[in-house]
């Protein structure tokens with residue numbers, strides 16, 4: 001099975017393009033070189049020992065082979081190290097750039113507040129509309145910056161979660177409230193099915209709310225016209241399981257393997273919602289897994305999706 005996967009994924013040109021390195025530095029190509037090289041050297045040694053099979057000659061030729069293998073191996077390792085270094089620098093760059101962006105965003109926020117509190121009366125409808133658009137763009141930018149910071153933290157293994165008492169009923173109530181306006185505007189009905197009492201769990205309350213909100217807002221957002229979103233909470237012996245089901249556009253079969261990857265956006269979603277970042281599910285899955293839970297989904301294009309996450313009761 002693994003070997004079939006390897007053959008299917010075997011595309012050296014794509015690998016070098018994905019990694020941003022020349023084709024001759026692609027690790028897969030270097031491995032092939034090393035294999036071919038070892039076979040050739042072995043054959044040479046085999047034929048040479050036919051003429052001279054003294055132990056000295058054997059030892060010397062074995063040493064030569066080992067030195068050559070070590071040299072090619074070293075080249076492969078240093079390439080991989082270089083790539084790891086570039087990856088680390090990229091992650092650090094994202095952190096620094098995002099932090100730097102926070103200051104001007106806060107400044108815009110501040111200026112907008114001053115403008116609205118001091119000069120609102122003197123502004124006409126058109127001017128107020130422009131200010132509202134600026135404010136929405138600022139919100140989008142602030143969310144993107146926060147998401148990028150979270151992604152960098154996840155990639156650097158620095159995501160820290162609090163450990164609070166989490167009341168899922170409170171979280172769901174607040175998420176439903178947050179999404180009410182958008183749902184109403186999109187003709188979407190949100191319903192909740194939950195037991196009378198949801199067992200209390202431990203985890204990062206804010207982050208679990210972000211995850212739930214992300215799944216519910218996606219469900220609302222990716223319904224084309226009219227539809228429903230159902231939030232269900234169940235609990236078994238060990239876990240509580242939250243399901244968010246919608247009858248929206250669904251995710252094409254061929255793209256389902258990539259859903260939790262960074263920056264993933266399905267073709268059908270990207271066509272009607274150009275503003276997504278493809279970071280929400282990546283961040284959400286990492287938060288849930290770091291909290292000791294699991295996240296998964298089922299989806300049928302054109303019929304809808306179900307996203308699930310579980311969290312341990314005594315986590």
Ligand code: ADP
Pocket residue numbers: 214218219220222246248249250251259264265266267269270275276277278279280281282304305
């Ligand atoms: P964003 O919504 O900003 O694009 P996400 O990471 O939250 O980023 O989602 C990634 C992609 O997964 C979306 O762009 C969309 O293609 C797909 N997706 C997520 N949730 C749903 C859903 N409920 N229905 C259909 N597609 C979805």
